[in-house]
Every structure is written in C-alpha cells, then in structure tokens.
Amino acid sequence: MGVTAGLVLPAWLTACSDDSNGPEVKYDGVVGIVGAGAAGLAVADYLISKGIKVKIFEASGRIGGRIKAIKPSDPIYNELAADFHVELGADRIFGTDSEFGNLIKLLKVPTVKFREEPTNAQDYYIINDEYSTQAEAEARGDFQALKIFRETGLAAYTGGGSVQDAAATTSDLQPILNSWLGNAYGSSADRIGANALGEALSLIEHDKKEFMLVTNPISDVLTSKYARALKRVTLNSAIKAVNYSGAGVTLTVLDTDANTESTVEVTKLVVTSPVNVLKDSSLISFSPALPASKTSALSRIGMDASIRIILEFTRNNFFKKPDGTGPAPAFIYGGVECPSYFFSGVGRSDKNLTVSLTINGPKAEELRALATDDERIQRILDEMDVVFDGKASLNIRKRFPEDGGTIISVIKDWTAEPYILGGQSYPLVGGTNDDRVALAEPIADKIFFAGEATDVTGEFGTISGAIKSGERAAEEVVAAILEENASA
Ligand SMILES: Cc1cc2nc3c(=O)[nH]c(=O)nc-3n(C[C@H](O)[C@H](O)[C@H](O)COP(=O)(O)OP(=O)(O)OC[C@H]3O[C@@H](n4cnc5c(N)ncnc54)[C@H](O)[C@@H]3O)c2cc1C
CATH class of the missing domain: 3.50.50.60 (FAD/NAD(P)-binding domain)
Structure with a gap:
C-alpha cells in the first residue's frame, strides 16, 4: 500500500x-x-x-x-511516516451511495471502509480520562442511550435548544456527545441547534457508511x-x-x-x-x-474555527486494548481538548502511525488563541498523556530525537484561509x-x-x-x- x-x-x-x-x-x-x-x-x-x-x-x-492534502511534492511529506496522502480538510466520504460516493464508484478509485473487513478497525473512547474499547463503552447503559440518540433519537427530535440540551446525557459522556454531534458537525454540542440538525439527519438518503480513498x-x-x-x-x-x-x-x-x-x-x-x-x-x-x-x-x-493537526507516533500498540493487542483504532472519541482523533492510515498504510486530529468550535478558538504551535501541540499531548500514561509524549515522532528533537507536526488552521474563514456551516x-x-x-x-x-x-x-x-x-x-x- x-x-x-x-x-x-x-x-x-x-x-x-x-x-x-x-x-x-x-x-x-x-x-x-x-x-x-x-x-x-x-x-x-x-x-x-x-x-x-x-x-x-x-x-x-x-x-x-x-x-x-499533503502530497509527495510537499517538503513536509518526506518527513512524515505516512506513505499516503494526508488530508488536511475533508478526509472521509459519507455514504457509498451519496453523490460523491457514486462519483467515486464511477471512477473506480480504490477505497477502504475502515471499520469493516479486512481492516476491522474499531473506535475507542475516553471516559473520565480512562481508555475504553467499543465493547467496554457498549456495556454502559448511558452509552447505549447516547448511541440511540445519535442513530435515531436526534433525527426524530422536534423540541428546541441545543444538541446538548436535547441529548441530556450523563456528565461522564458529555465529551463523547460533543465528539459525535458537536465537533463532527463543525462546532460543539452546546452551540448546534438540535431541531435543525435532527431535521437534516432525517433528510439524508444515503447509507451513511464512511470510507476513505486508499x-x-x-x-x-x-x-x-x-x-x-x-x-x-x-x-x-x-x-x-x-x-x-x-x-x-x-x-x-x-x-x-x-x-x-x-x-x-x-x-x-x-x-x-x-x-x-x-x-x-x-x-x-x-x-x-x-x-x-x-x-x-x-x-x-454558524461557521466556527476549525483546526486539523497531524501528529505521528513511533509505534501504535499503546492505542490498542487490551494490552496493546486489540483491534486497530479508527477514531478515539471523548477527548476534551481534541474531540476527534482519527488514525488516517488505517486501511491505507501498513504502518498506521499517523493521527489526524480535527478540532472545531470553542476548542479550536482556544488553540488559535495560544501563542505558538508548540503550545498547541503540548495541550493535545497533555490530554493524551493522561489517558496513555505518558506514552504519547514518549512515542511522538521527532526530528533528531537523540538530541531532544522537535515534534514533527502539521497544523492547518482553516480560519486563517482568508476566503474560507472556518470549518463548515452548522445550524445555530x-x-x-x-x-x-x-x-x-x-x-x-x-x-x-x-x-x-x-x-x-x-x-x-x-x-x-x-x-x-x-x-x-x-x-x-x-x-x-x-x-x-x-x-x-
Ligand atoms: C477540517 C475539515 C474536515 C472536513 N471533513 C470532511 C469529511 O471528512 N467529509 C466531507 O464530506 N466533508 C468534510 N468537510 C467539509 C467539506 O470539505 C466541505 O463541505 C466542502 O469541501 C465545501 O465545498 P464548497 O465548494 O462549498 O466550499 P469551499 O471548498 O470552501 O470552496 C469555496 C471556494 O471559494 C473561494 N472563495 C470564497 N469567496 C471568494 C471570493 N469572494 N472570490 C473568489 N473566491 C472566493 C474560496 O477560496 C474557496 O476556494 C471538512 C471540512 C473541514 C474544514
């Protein structure tokens, strides 16, 4: 690959x-x-x-x-472990039978549904700073309820307020709600209008399967x-x-x-x-x-701030459970500083050492307010280190690691594009x-x-x-x- x-x-x-x-x-x-x-x-x-x-x-x-995307002709490409195009904006296609999905089929472009065979990657979750597998999360009643809200409840919702008001989930799972139905739609769950997002979800006619180009x-x-x-x-x-x-x-x-x-x-x-x-x-x-x-x-x-950060690690087994032997991760949901960690090499690279972070809304605004990229990356690493017992900092890829080194990263701030000014539109x-x-x-x-x-x-x-x-x-x-x- x-x-x-x-x-x-x-x-x-x-x-x-x-x-x-x-x-x-x-x-x-x-x-x-x-x-x-x-x-x-x-x-x-x-x-x-x-x-x-x-x-x-x-x-x-x-x-x-x-x-x-970062292409082989971009100087940073040679520094990355990634041996695939790393997308800095849209990276997944929603719906194998959606408008863009059909176009991709027509053009016969190689694709991967990363949560299915042969990859079988799974999502992981951060709940109260603990790392949970899909199965562990599913064992919780409040997680099940939130999943139902995500899959069918919101589309049927006709009340007012924000997505956060409508979901009324437990405080433990607020960050997962925010990952799924806040950050994923360009902002945070307390800013997005529940009624309008629900209405939109009920209108979608494609199969909602997610995939990537290989x-x-x-x-x-x-x-x-x-x-x-x-x-x-x-x-x-x-x-x-x-x-x-x-x-x-x-x-x-x-x-x-x-x-x-x-x-x-x-x-x-x-x-x-x-x-x-x-x-x-x-x-x-x-x-x-x-x-x-x-x-x-x-x-x-609304249209909020949106930042994509690319980080790479020298190994990836600490992202798997149990004991580093579990399924490859697709997404990690439930982060507060970063609500969406995506392993963008899954199904595209044998190495899969690249993590694409998408941070939208208030957390992106906070990152933009920091003075330097080093501070931005440190804020994310601090969150990962709590969950992974310091292994994120220990295994982050650096230039000249033997001398302390500098972290290899790419940061794309979409608000800084003067005629784009943010991530994506969402209903207030x-x-x-x-x-x-x-x-x-x-x-x-x-x-x-x-x-x-x-x-x-x-x-x-x-x-x-x-x-x-x-x-x-x-x-x-x-x-x-x-x-x-x-x-x-
Ligand atoms: C971080 C991020 C992740 C995303 N992930 C996904 C994903 O996984 N899957 C997905 O389907 N979508 C995703 N999206 C959304 C997707 O990228 C957009 O919905 C889509 O690309 C928007 O296309 P557009 O043509 O409407 O707007 P744009 O792509 O923004 O194009 C508008 C163009 O108009 C130009 N322009 C604006 N004003 C002027 C002017 N006055 N004069 C001349 N030119 C002007 C701009 O420079 C720009 O090039 C993501 C977006 C972001 C930011």
Whole structure:
C-alpha cells in the first residue's frame, strides 16, 4: 500500500469526460462563478456540458477549497511516516451511495471502509480520562442511550435548544456527545441547534457508511471529474463587489497577488463563498444589498474555527486494548481538548502511525488563541498523556530525537484561509432547514447561490452536499436561461 501505488494506477484520472447532462442550451452570455471548491467546479462542469460559457474566479492560489492534502511534492511529506496522502480538510466520504460516493464508484478509485473487513478497525473512547474499547463503552447503559440518540433519537427530535440540551446525557459522556454531534458537525454540542440538525439527519438518503480513498487524495477525484472546468478557473482573483443593478452583473475583481482591482462583466453569477465570507461585506459586497431573507437566514447559520493537526507516533500498540493487542483504532472519541482523533492510515498504510486530529468550535478558538504551535501541540499531548500514561509524549515522532528533537507536526488552521474563514456551516439554536432554502434562493434570475451551506438535503458540511448544491444552482441557471429564451 502507499502513495506510489496510486500514482501509477490512475487511468481514471483522465478517463472521465461525462457529457451526460443533456442537450446544449443556446446562450450568448457568460456565467461567472465565485469559488473553485467542490461546489464551484460542479456548477461549472454542468454549465459547460450545456455549452454555456463560464468563468470561475478563485481568491486563493489553488483549486479545491476545503479539500487539500499533503502530497509527495510537499517538503513536509518526506518527513512524515505516512506513505499516503494526508488530508488536511475533508478526509472521509459519507455514504457509498451519496453523490460523491457514486462519483467515486464511477471512477473506480480504490477505497477502504475502515471499520469493516479486512481492516476491522474499531473506535475507542475516553471516559473520565480512562481508555475504553467499543465493547467496554457498549456495556454502559448511558452509552447505549447516547448511541440511540445519535442513530435515531436526534433525527426524530422536534423540541428546541441545543444538541446538548436535547441529548441530556450523563456528565461522564458529555465529551463523547460533543465528539459525535458537536465537533463532527463543525462546532460543539452546546452551540448546534438540535431541531435543525435532527431535521437534516432525517433528510439524508444515503447509507451513511464512511470510507476513505486508499491511494489518491480527494482532490484527484475533483480534478478528474471536473477536468474541463479547471481550464476556466482564474486563480488569485477575489470577487470583492457584485453589482447586479443593471442588465448584467459587474464584478470588482481583486488580484490577490498584485493587489490591483479591475472590473469584469458577466451575465449571471453563481456565488459559492462559505458562510463566514458571505457574512463579511468587506470581503464580498452586493449591490443591491442581499435581501433580508438571506441576511436573516445567515444569522442562524454558524461557521466556527476549525483546526486539523497531524501528529505521528513511533509505534501504535499503546492505542490498542487490551494490552496493546486489540483491534486497530479508527477514531478515539471523548477527548476534551481534541474531540476527534482519527488514525488516517488505517486501511491505507501498513504502518498506521499517523493521527489526524480535527478540532472545531470553542476548542479550536482556544488553540488559535495560544501563542505558538508548540503550545498547541503540548495541550493535545497533555490530554493524551493522561489517558496513555505518558506514552504519547514518549512515542511522538521527532526530528533528531537523540538530541531532544522537535515534534514533527502539521497544523492547518482553516480560519486563517482568508476566503474560507472556518470549518463548515452548522445550524445555530433556533435555526431550521428553511434557512438553507432561503440562502439558496436565486435573486432576480441573475445571482445564484451554491456551496455546502446552501445544501437543503441534510448534507451541509460535506463534499456531497457541496456538489449537490452546485448541480442544483446550475439547474436553476439553465432554467432561467430557458425561460429567457422562451420569452425572447
Ligand atoms: C477540517 C475539515 C474536515 C472536513 N471533513 C470532511 C469529511 O471528512 N467529509 C466531507 O464530506 N466533508 C468534510 N468537510 C467539509 C467539506 O470539505 C466541505 O463541505 C466542502 O469541501 C465545501 O465545498 P464548497 O465548494 O462549498 O466550499 P469551499 O471548498 O470552501 O470552496 C469555496 C471556494 O471559494 C473561494 N472563495 C470564497 N469567496 C471568494 C471570493 N469572494 N472570490 C473568489 N473566491 C472566493 C474560496 O477560496 C474557496 O476556494 C471538512 C471540512 C473541514 C474544514
């Protein structure tokens, strides 16, 4: 296994030019697209398939948005024990029959369901600073009750308050609740609205199975499937102002390299900016201003800080129970400083010494407030050392360990990405799915909205949700054009 296997295999990388979106649409205009993440690329691909001209403006210097991996060409890759692409944003695919799951199937990309054969990795739990296997946790009545709440209870919940209020679990298991239904949805259980998250979970139609790509970074799937869209992307081009008061749409484009501004005319525009960018009119402003229905919806959708930390260990048996011989760990849930430790090499690497930590919401804000990366890592190691009797610090991989050494780590702070500004959208207490419907609503058949936050099918905060939102917005653009053609 390992990364090189992927690099020699991928006939599929160039194999996909899917023209299956139906007949061409007559249109002389140009549709602008703000953002070259999964949603923006999906919009572009669909419109190109209809023969519609598109221009994608991407503020950063790369495509992919919240999809980004450490690749062999990155200098840090050679220092890591990992012999696979280490994802710094989205790392798992939800649903083998979800939008993105189906795409992966179509492209025949090698995948692993890491909790199933042949890996059979299991989740472990931290409960009151003690390390528990899945079986040990399952033996507790309060754990069983929380599991039922997670699997079916929340989806059926119609009361108010936060996820934490609705779960009403024992104090012992609050951190596990927070791992499962707080951090995993981009924040903490006391910030996320129970009603809206439950509503979203009840809308999901895929099988909810989790899996990973074995040999390729997730971005390979995007660049393969959306190859024809890539040529339409202009990097380092931030859309600062959108004026749609005239017949078309005038964009003020900031060249983020040269720090110069210019204007570009398009006839329609699809905006895929994340929620925190949309909320900040110094980053993107609209004239006329966004309608109250949207600003009101935005006030009930949160997007918190999000940090991915990659740490590696020189051995992994102390993460297994009993006596270092148990099943390989997939996740460790229940940490307070870090609610989600993921063994991202599971099923992809024979070594499996890499731990990918995802820290969202208040704990990510606390980490961001610390002065140095050393302090951030120390805070995490302190938590692990309590659970693993000091073995985390003892076995952490270092450069020049014989001289005391420095810890090898990667920290990706998503809030520091100037046109992303956080992790993923989530419903605040009092929010509902209608907020996403309002956010997605086109304005004057000229300005359209996509991006994970505008998914109305319960899959916000995911790649599938982003792609589905892009396809939905592209269909809205085509419908508007057809209507204009019919009345011309
Ligand atoms: C740490 C982390 C872990 C995650 N894990 C998973 C996971 O395991 N599975 C999963 O399915 N999902 C996961 N997600 C969520 C997933 O990554 C996102 O839902 C998805 O990638 C969002 O795609 P998008 O196109 O909506 O937005 P983005 O990927 O954010 O793309 C938006 C793009 O627009 C650009 N942009 C914004 N404003 C402007 C502007 N004014 N002008 C020009 N360009 C602009 C941005 O630079 C960005 O490139 C994770 C996210 C994070 C942060």
